[in-house]
Structure formats: C-alpha cells, structure tokens
C-alpha cells in the first residue's frame with residue numbers, strides 16, 4: 111500500500127562522508143523538527159522515512175554509500191522504514207544510473223536540492239531558520255561551512271563536477287549562524303569548505319578569510335576557531351597574523367599539500383611547486399610559532415616514479431607535520447587524470463607507499479608528542495570513556511587528530527576547558543592530570 115507523505119512523522123537522516131555533508135544534514139534536520147517531525151541522526155531505530163546523505167568522492171566512499179542504501183532497502187523490506195530518499199555527492203554524480211539500478215529508493219536528490227526535499231515531504235520551508243541547525247556533534251563544538259563548490263582543477267578530483275563553482279557564504283549569514291550556535295552552547299567553531307583559501311574572492315573580489323575569522327572570534331561564547339581545508343596556492347597569509355595575535359584562533363591549520371615532487375604536482379595540476387610548498391610551510395611556522403600543521407598526501411598517482419616517492423618520503427621527514435593523512439590514488443571517472451592518464455601504479459604498490467608514509471609519520475608524531483610531556487595545556491573535554499575523560503588541545507581537531515586522556519576521578523564537565531599537566535604521551539595521544 112502506497113504510504114502518504116502526510117503520514118511521515120519520524121525521519122532519520124544518515125550522513126556519510128565529510129563534515130560539509132554533516133552541516134547540510136543539520137540544516138535539513140532543523141527544518142524537519144521546526145515543522146513538528148520527530149528527527150534522528152545516524153539512527154538504527156525504525157522511522158517512517160530515511161534520508162541518506164551520501165559521499166561520492168572516491169571508490170571506498172562510493173561503496174560505503176551504496177552498501178548503506180542497501181542496508182536501508184533491507185530495513186524497508188522488513189517494514190522498519192516506509193520511504194527511502196538519497197541525496198548528496200554520490201546522488202549528484204550518478205543520479206541517472208542510480209535511478210535505473212536501485213528502483214527501491216523512493217527518490218534521488220542532488221547535492222543542493224534542499225527545497226525539493228522539503229517539497230517532497232510537504233514541509234513548509236522556515237526561511238527564518240535557514241542559518242539555524244540541529245546539531246549532531248557534541249554541543250560544545252560545531253562545523254561552520256563557509257563556502258561550497260570549488261574553482262580549483264586538481265587532476266584527481268571530481269568534486270567541482272558535482273558541487274559547481276566556488277560560492278562563499280555571505281559573512282553576515284555566517285555571523286548569524288555562528289551566533290545561533292554560540293547561543294546553543296558551542297564554544298569551538300571548525301571552519302570548513304572544499305577550499306578555505308578562496309573564501310571571499312567570488313563575493314568580495316578579495317580574500318575575506320582573515321576578516322571573517324576575526325569577526326567570528328568576537329562572538330560571545332566562542333572560545334576556539336579552527337581552520338580546515340586550506341589550499342596552498344594563493345593561501346591568504348594575512349590570516350596568519352590573526353592566528354598569531356588572536357587568542358581565540360587555534361594555532362592549528364589543516365592544509366592538504368597532496369605531494370611534493372614537481373613532476374607529480376604538475377601532473378596533479380596543483381598550481382604549486384615543491385619549493386613554493388616548502389616556503390609556505392616555513393613561512394606559516396615563522397609567522398605562527400607553535401602552530402600545529404595537519405596535511406593530506408596522495409600516493410600512487412599515475413606516473414609516480416620511485417624517485418617521486420623518495421622525494422615525498424624525504425619531504426615528510428623534513429617537514430615533520432604534526433598530523434598527516436595519506437590516501438592511495440583512486441582513478442575517478444569524470445576527472446582530468448581519468449581522461450589523460452593510465453592508472454599505472456598497482457594497487458598493492460599504492461598501499462605499500464601509503465603504509466610506508468604512515469609508519470614514518472608515526473615516529474614523527476611520537477617524538478613531537480613526547481615534547482609535550484611536562485607542559486600544562488588548555489584542554490577542552492569532549493566525552494567520558496571508560497576510566498578517562500577524553501579531550502583535545504588547540505592542536506587537535508575532533509575525530510581526526512590525537513586526544514588527551516584525564517583520569518575519571520577528576521570529576522570534570524563535558525564541554526568545559528581545563529588546565530592539564532601532561533605526564534606521558536603514547537603515539538598520537540597525551541595523558542595528564544587537571545591542575
């Protein structure tokens with residue numbers, strides 16, 4: 111029997127992929143709850159409808175999205191779910207194929223079909239809540255998506271194909287959104303976009319990142335501002351002054367460099383060179399003493415020679431990033447690399463190279479963490495887990511970086527800052543006591 115939209119009272123939103131997807135889901139959830147729907151996020155509980163916000167970046171993410179859709183189709187066959195809707199990057203990228211191949215899904219939406227989804231569910235859009243969110247993160251931190259889309263042309267990346275060109279969110283809207291988040295108790299804002307470095311160029315014809323960060327830091331209640339997804343080329347160095355002088359801006363920067371050999375940087379179309387990358391990293395560390403740098407590397411890109419990889423190894427040892435992630439190259443259709451290059455590096459070599467980099471990084475991280483022993487550091491407590499409270503320093507971003515563990519006997523409050531004396535370190539984590 112066909113289920114009427116009107117009977118949908120409980121809706122579950124499932125978010126896959128990155129924090130940008132999470133922000134989209136949180137905006138949707140806010141509209142649903144404001145219209146009287148019971149909402150849940152990433153829940154296994156039965157619901158009248160589920161919206162799966164998919165990721166379509168690389169093969170692994172696509173496979174995870176498909177298997178999640180299949181899980182909910184099984185739940186529908188069991189009668190736990192009435193309606194299945196799919197949105198996000200996978201859906202934006204392969205909609206026509208998905209409609210044909212997975213008819214059990216009631217409807218596929220693009221990445222930005224916000225209004226379409228509300229119409230489909232017969233929900234009145236609350237314009238007054240456009241910059242309000244139903245938080246799914248712990249209530250003391252939240253992601254703030256400052257732009258969508260991307261104007262870069264990285265050869266391995268399909269994202270611009272389905273997100274479109276760069277669109278900065280107007281500063282006034284971001285301030286409004288951040289004020290609402292602060293009123294909900296958010297203390298830490300994580301600024302995200304496909305490319306943070308380009309903020310403002312489309313809207314204000316100049317870089318506006320430094321001004322935005324300064325204005326966000328003036329909001330009552332906001333204690334930490336963290337910058338993610340900076341792009342090396344045309345990086346707005348004026349934000350470094352704000353980072354050095356404004357105590358509310360974490361001395362932390364996530365800046366994916368992807369590689370360091372000129373041969374591969376050119377083939378990746380990263381519009382930068384090994385020397386420029388080194389010079390930028392050195393400049394950032396000079397301008398902001400004590401800054402923690404996170405980066406991402408891509409190994410096994412078509413044409414990556416043994417020598418290119420040796421250069422990358424030397425670069426990792428030389429640069430000593432505080433945090434580093436490495437991905438084996440995924441030959442993605444619709445990308446420049448897919449049309450121009452052969453995926454000539456065997457998968458096992460790609461994986462070996464990624465493992466080798468992470469092994470080196472582990473020892474780098476270990477020695478950097480040891481240097482923190484004996485220091486007293488400001489720590490934001492995220493949760494209680496077994497015998498410990500788990501928190502982070504300003505050099506640690508949630509879910510991707512290290513943590514600080516404090517004995518549970520300290521009786522601390524989640525979401526509060528404490529001074530912690532570090533007495534030991536292990537791999538990526540620190541252990542200490544509140545003083």
Ligand code: SF4
Pocket residue numbers: 260261262263264267268269270304305341
């Ligand atoms: S900066 Fe490059 S990798 Fe990042 S979304 Fe844009 S094109 Fe893709």
